[in-house]
Amino acid sequence: MHEIRLTPKTEIDARIRHLQAQLAEEGVDAALIIHHTNMFYYSGTSQSGHLLIPRQGEPLLMVRRSFGRARAESPLAQILDVQSLKLLPALLAEYGCASERVGLELDLLPVNLYHRYLGLFPNTEFVDISMLTRRQRMIKSPYEIELLEASAAVLDAVFAKVPAWLHAGMPELELASRFEAGMRQRGFGGGARMRSFNQDFFMGNVHAGKSAAVPSFFDGPVGGPGTSPAGNPQGAGWGCLQRNEPVYIDYASCIDGYIADETRMFCVGRMPEDMRAAYEAALAVEAAVLARARPGVLWEELYQRALEVVADTGLGDFFMGPGPDRVRFVGHGVGLELDELPVLAPKLRQPLEAGMVFALEPTFVFPGGAVGIENTHLVEATGIRTLTRAPREIVCVS
Incomplete structure (x- = not known):
C-alpha cells in the first residue's frame, strides 16, 4: 500500500x-x-x-x-x-x-x-x-529531484503500455482514458497545476492525425479539439485512430505534487515519410539544444539554437504550432507547476543554473497531424541529465 x-x-x-x-x-x-x-x-x-x-x-x-x-x-x-x-x-x-x-x-x-x-x-x-x-522554486533540491524522477518513471511505465493498446478505429478518448488510468494507478493525483491566468490543463493530449492541428486557448504547440467548446476545450476529441497517420501523445505526470512532461509518437500501420522526416528534425533540434545547454548559457540562446536547426530543415512555418497559433518558446520549467521557470524563449537573458528542471518540446504541426518529442531535463553542474527515458523511436504497430 x-x-x-x-x-x-x-x-x-x-x-x-x-x-x-x-x-x-x-x-x-x-x-x-x-x-x-x-x-x-x-x-x-x-x-x-x-x-x-x-x-x-x-x-x-x-x-x-x-x-x-x-x-x-x-x-x-x-x-x-x-x-x-x-x-x-x-x-x-x-x-x-x-x-x-x-x-x-x-x-x-x-x-x-x-x-x-x-x-x-x-x-x-x-x-x-x-x-x-x-x-x-526554480532551483530544485535533491528531495524535489527525487520526486521529479518518480514522476518521470510513471510516464515511462505507461508509455511502455501504449503499443499493446493501439488499433485502427480506436477513439482518441479511449486511448486517453487508458493512459490516464495507467498514471492514476501509479499514484498520479489527477491534475497538473498552472500559474498563468486562465491556463487550465487536464492531464495531457492524445491526437490522431489532423486532430493535433486544431488550435486551442492553451499556450502550447498542440491544442486539440477536446470534447466541447465548454469547460476545457483541448486535448483528445471524438475522433478515432486511422491507419498510416501520426498518433501524438503528450502527458504530464504529477507525483507528490511534482510534474514531469513527456511526448512520444506512435502509428497504426506506417508513418508517412514526410511526418517521419519532420520527426527526425525534432530529434535534431532536441540534440542541438541539449548539446548547448549547461549552467551559464542564457535561456534565449537555447531558443535561438532551436531556430537555427529548424531553419536548415525548411520546416520553420510549422515549428511550435501552425501559423498565427505558434507559441514563442521551445521549453518550459516544471516542478509544482507546469509553467515554471526557466522558459526557453526570446528576450529572456537569464542563465541556466544547476538545479533547474525544464521540459524541452520541439514540435512540428501540419494540417495532417503533429510530430514532436518532449523530455524533462535536469541541469547539473556539468551539463544535462534527462529524467524521462521512454524510447525515442516512433513506435508503429500493425
Whole structure:
C-alpha cells in the first residue's frame, strides 16, 4: 500500500530560511502566502488559509479549512484555526510581526481580495513577492529531484503500455482514458497545476492525425479539439485512430505534487515519410539544444539554437504550432507547476543554473497531424541529465 508522503521538516525549514533571506535583502517585513502552490511549498500542506513568514522568526500558519488536516500534514510548530480575515491584523500584532512592508503574490491575487487587505492594513505597504517565490522554486533540491524522477518513471511505465493498446478505429478518448488510468494507478493525483491566468490543463493530449492541428486557448504547440467548446476545450476529441497517420501523445505526470512532461509518437500501420522526416528534425533540434545547454548559457540562446536547426530543415512555418497559433518558446520549467521557470524563449537573458528542471518540446504541426518529442531535463553542474527515458523511436504497430 502506498503511504502518503509528507514533506520533511528539514526541507520546509530550508525553504523558509531562503525566503527570509530574500525578504531581508528586499527590505520586506514579512510574506503573506495565500496561493495553494506556495502554501504547499513553504508549509507542507495545501489547506486553505494564510501563511505568515516574517523576515525573522518562526512562521505562523493560519488555517481556514481544514485545520485538522493542516496540523497532520505540516511540520510547522505554530498552526492556528483562523476563520475570518478580520482577525489577521490582531494576530500579526500579537505575534509581534512588523507589517510596514508586507509581500503578497500579486501576480495572481484577486483584486477584490487585495482591496480587503488594504482595508485591514491601512498603514501597510504591500509589495509583490511573486518573482521571489518563483525564482526560489526554480532551483530544485535533491528531495524535489527525487520526486521529479518518480514522476518521470510513471510516464515511462505507461508509455511502455501504449503499443499493446493501439488499433485502427480506436477513439482518441479511449486511448486517453487508458493512459490516464495507467498514471492514476501509479499514484498520479489527477491534475497538473498552472500559474498563468486562465491556463487550465487536464492531464495531457492524445491526437490522431489532423486532430493535433486544431488550435486551442492553451499556450502550447498542440491544442486539440477536446470534447466541447465548454469547460476545457483541448486535448483528445471524438475522433478515432486511422491507419498510416501520426498518433501524438503528450502527458504530464504529477507525483507528490511534482510534474514531469513527456511526448512520444506512435502509428497504426506506417508513418508517412514526410511526418517521419519532420520527426527526425525534432530529434535534431532536441540534440542541438541539449548539446548547448549547461549552467551559464542564457535561456534565449537555447531558443535561438532551436531556430537555427529548424531553419536548415525548411520546416520553420510549422515549428511550435501552425501559423498565427505558434507559441514563442521551445521549453518550459516544471516542478509544482507546469509553467515554471526557466522558459526557453526570446528576450529572456537569464542563465541556466544547476538545479533547474525544464521540459524541452520541439514540435512540428501540419494540417495532417503533429510530430514532436518532449523530455524533462535536469541541469547539473556539468551539463544535462534527462529524467524521462521512454524510447525515442516512433513506435508503429500493425
